[in-house]
Amino acid sequence: MRLDVVSIFPAYLAPLDLSLIGKARRDGLLDVRVHDLRDFTHDRHRTVDDTPYGGGAGMVMKPEPWAAALDSIAGQADSRPTLIIPGPGGQRFDQQMARELAGRSHLVFACGRYEGIDERVYQRAARDFDVRIVSLGDYVLNGGEVAALAIIEAVARLLPGVIGNAASLVEESHEDGLLEYPVYTKPDHWQGHSVPEVLLSGDHGRIAAWRHEQRLQRTAARRPDLLPRPAAASAGELNIVV
Numbered sequence: 055m056r057l058d059v060v061s062i063f064p065a066y067l068a069p070l071d072l073s074l075i076g077k078a079r080r081d082g083l084l085d086v087r088v089h090d091l092r093d094f095t096h097d098r099h100r101t102v103d104d105t106p107y108g109g110g111a112g113m114v115m116k117p118e119p120w121a122a123a124l125d126s127i128a129g130q131a132d133s134r135p136t137l138i139i140p141g142p143g144g145q146r147f148d149q150q151m152a153r154e155l156a157g158r159s160h161l162v163f164a165c166g167r168y169e170g171i172d173e174r175v176y177q178r179a180a181r182d183f184d185v186r187i188v189s190l191g192d193y194v195l196n197g198g199e200v201a202a203l204a205i206i207e208a209v210a211r212l213l214p215g216v217i218g219n220a221a222s223l224v225e226e227s228h229e230d231g232l233l234e235y236p237v238y239t240k241p242d243h244w245q246g247h248s249v250p251e252v253l254l255s256g257d258h259g260r261i262a263a264w265r266h267e268q269r270l271q272r273t274a275a276r277r278p279d280l281l282p283r284p285a286a287a288s289a290g291e292l293n294i295v296v
């Protein structure tokens with residue numbers, strides 16, 4: 055997978071050199087390229103923002119540098135890339151979207167700052183990209199970089215070979231809609247707390263059943279919205295009139 059990230063703070067993307075993503079890059083599983091938006095300006099001050107038409111607080115990112123940056127990337131693309139533009143008003147990112155994006159060959163991230171990017175950039179980008187506006191959640195960050203890092207991590211870890219133990223991908227939270235079960239390691243007694251006996255039993259059937267029950271209990275307690283809705287018991291409940 056090729057990943058391009060455009061930002062006025064390229065150093066914000068330094069974490070992509072670390073840990074599993076960094077190793078995947080060194081192993082050639084990921085081709086990550088970070089671009090400084092100011093490299094696509096042509097004035098002495100490398101200007102990327104200006105005052106908003108119609109007034110209002112803050113500054114808006116100018117369209118010209120973004121068009122130059124995205125044209126440069128589109129010109130290098132083998133196939134039509136997906137352009138992800140983080141924004142508080144976007145489609146909520148979740149594990150399903152992570153799985154969908156993991157199937158794409160080329161993702162491009164446009165990390166805005168200030169009060170956002172001139173709207174005409176979104177419209178022009180639709181010519182060369184599949185454009186997705188994506189929100190991490192209902193809160194306002196100062197820019198798109200943190201969102202890009204989160205999305206990249208969630209997507210990249212789904213790619214074959216990026217995380218060592220692929221089995222853990224199946225068991226983890228949200229993969230099947232339930233939260234994760236509690237985990238323990240040595241010592242078996244610690245500050246008056248013991249590891250649940252079932253986990254020391256070696257009975258894998260009991261352990262699996264206990265873990266599933268724990269997932270249901272945790273989901274009910276913390277995220278009841280994720281619990282599967284009870285199937286309607288009868289046609290009547292489905293208001294099917296025959």
Ligand SMILES: Nc1cc(-c2ccc3ccn(Cc4ccc(CN5CCCCC5)cc4)c3c2)n[nH]1
Binds near residue numbers: 140141166191
């Ligand atoms: N999930 C999530 C993603 C982001 C995100 C992503 C990208 C950018 C780029 C800039 N910001 C800061 C920002 C954006 C919007 C406003 C609201 N403002 C109201 C008046 C009209 C203009 C817009 C304020 C500041 C960003 C914020 N926040 N949260």
